[in-house]
Amino acid sequence: MAANEPFDPIAEAHRQWSARWPGHADHMAAITSVMRVQQLLLSRVEDTLKPYGLTFASYEALRLLAFTRRGSLPMGKMGERLMVHPASVTNAIRRLEGRGLVQRQLSPDDRRVVLATITDAGREVAEEATFALNEASFGLAGLTPEQVSDATALLRAIRVAVGDIAPPA
Amino acid sequence: MAANEPFDPIAEAHRQWSARWPGHADHMAAITSVMRVQQLLLSRVEDTLKPYGLTFASYEALRLLAFTRRGSLPMGKMGERLMVHPASVTNAIRRLEGRGLVQRQLSPDDRRVVLATITDAGREVAEEATFALNEASFGLAGLTPEQVSDATALLRAIRVAVGDIAPPA
DNA sequence: GTCCAATATTTGGAGGTTAAAGGAAATTCT
DNA sequence: AGAATTTCCTTTAACCTCCAAATATTGGAC
Numbered sequence: 001m002a003a004n005e006p007f008d009p010i011a012e013a014h015r016q017w018s019a020r021w022p023g024h025a026d027h028m029a030a031i032t033s034v035m036r037v038q039q040l041l042l043s044r045v046e047d048t049l050k051p052y053g054l055t056f057a058s059y060e061a062l063r064l065l066a067f068t069r070r071g072s073l074p075m076g077k078m079g080e081r082l083m084v085h086p087a088s089v090t091n092a093i094r095r096l097e098g099r100g101l102v103q104r105q106l107s108p109d110d111r112r113v114v115l116a117t118i119t120d121a122g123r124e125v126a127e128e129a130t131f132a133l134n135e136a137s138f139g140l141a142g143l144t145p146e147q148v149s150d151a152t153a154l155l156r157a158i159r160v161a162v163g164d165i166a167p168p169a
Numbered sequence: 170m171a172a173n174e175p176f177d178p179i180a181e182a183h184r185q186w187s188a189r190w191p192g193h194a195d196h197m198a199a200i201t202s203v204m205r206v207q208q209l210l211l212s213r214v215e216d217t218l219k220p221y222g223l224t225f226a227s228y229e230a231l232r233l234l235a236f237t238r239r240g241s242l243p244m245g246k247m248g249e250r251l252m253v254h255p256a257s258v259t260n261a262i263r264r265l266e267g268r269g270l271v272q273r274q275l276s277p278d279d280r281r282v283v284l285a286t287i288t289d290a291g292r293e294v295a296e297e298a299t300f301a302l303n304e305a306s307f308g309l310a311g312l313t314p315e316q317v318s319d320a321t322a323l324l325r326a327i328r329v330a331v332g333d334i335a336p337p338a
Numbered sequence: 339g340t341c342c343a344a345t346a347t348t349t350g351g352a353g354g355t356t357a358a359a360g361g362a363a364a365t366t367c368t
Numbered sequence: 369a370g371a372a373t374t375t376c377c378t379t380t381a382a383c384c385t386c387c388a389a390a391t392a393t394t395g396g397a398c
Contacts (some may be wrong), residue, residue: 008334009250014234024303030317031210031307033324035225036252039355040331041200046356054390055383056204066295076346081178083205085386090348109251112346112393134193138200142330147323148199154320155202161311164211165177208385226354245376254356259378264353279365281376342397361370361377366373 044139052129059129061092062101065118066126072117101125179205200309213308221298228298230261231270234287241286325332
């Protein structure tokens with residue numbers, strides 16, 4: 001995966017773009033860089049999670065449940081917090097349920113609602129996986145703390161520009 | 170998709186993390202931000218491409234072919250340049266071939282090699298889609314040029330830290 | 339009381355990604 | 369030559385994402 005070639009495909013694409021549409025090359029390079037870095041970091045994180053039988057998506061669902069007081073949340077709320085489509089939540093929870101890390105039950109208050117509840121086994125796996133991820137610095141060990149917080153700030157600016165979150169007060 | 174709620178799930182997750190594992194919260198937030206921004210930008214780009222019947226993956230394949238002299242490239246080379254798994258290339262090219270935007274033939278020099286060649290129709294679609302993406306600034310219109318280049322530089326630092334590319338000389 | 343509209347979740351389908359396995363062709367070794 | 373290895377590509381199998389179309393339940397209007 002990590003080719004470490006002396007050749008950078010993104011830099012090459014930027015050259016091509018500059019030669020034809022000079023005013024737009026930087027935007028293209030930025031988008032492509034986001035895609036590439038996401039791919040690299042996801043791959044690293046999933047390597048760390050593999051021993052626990054979790055993908056990043058299922059880890060996030062489990063972690064979210066572990067954070068709540070009662071250890072349970074309606075499916076819809078999970079989709080909001082994880083910022084993914086409801087169908088993705090259904091999918092992830094179904095698999096976790098199959099492994100006994102989560103249970104599902106209809107809400108007594110509103111029987112349209114499905115409550116996902118983390119089990120003791122689920123809490124244990126979540127705790128161990130979290131330790132492993134923290135230990136690995138989520139794959140960002142090679143960066144300085146400043147680089148990490150600068151990157152987060154810039155990404156937050158993009159989220160604001162795109163309307164994902166409100167601008168800072 | 171763009172909820173624009175007064176509530177930021179990533180900020181909330183960062184709070185939770187800080188309360189338990191203070192030294193690792195920033196890494197977690199950085200990773201999660203990369204994932205989220207990738208999702209947002211991909212969605213915007215694909216909205217722009219939709220009228221042309223292209224996804225971002227297939228657009229990139231088409232654009233890559235259009236950049237070459239003869240308009241053709243071996244499948245393997247495409248995987249390297251696009252930084253994706255060979256199976257992804259097979260997939261993307263199969264679909265493009267079905268639409269008549271690309272043709273496939275065995276290389277006369279080495280019959281293990283499959284050459285993908287862009288057709289005239291393919292060049293036309295690539296040109297139009299590129300115009301649309303440039304016009305939309307790849308979804309980054311709300312950012313200053315400095316923010317765009319800063320983000321790209323920081324993402325390049327991450328790629329270096331992760332071993333994706335060599336450090337600058 | 340009924341009926342209709344909104345809400346919550348699941349299902350099915352199209353695409354994308356990777357890993358693993360297999361066939362065919364080229365290359366290398368003996 | 370002949371055999372073994374390597375390379376290139378495709379296929380299959382998991383998973384993830386989203387969308388669109390059911391289903392079921394609630395709640396409000398009449």
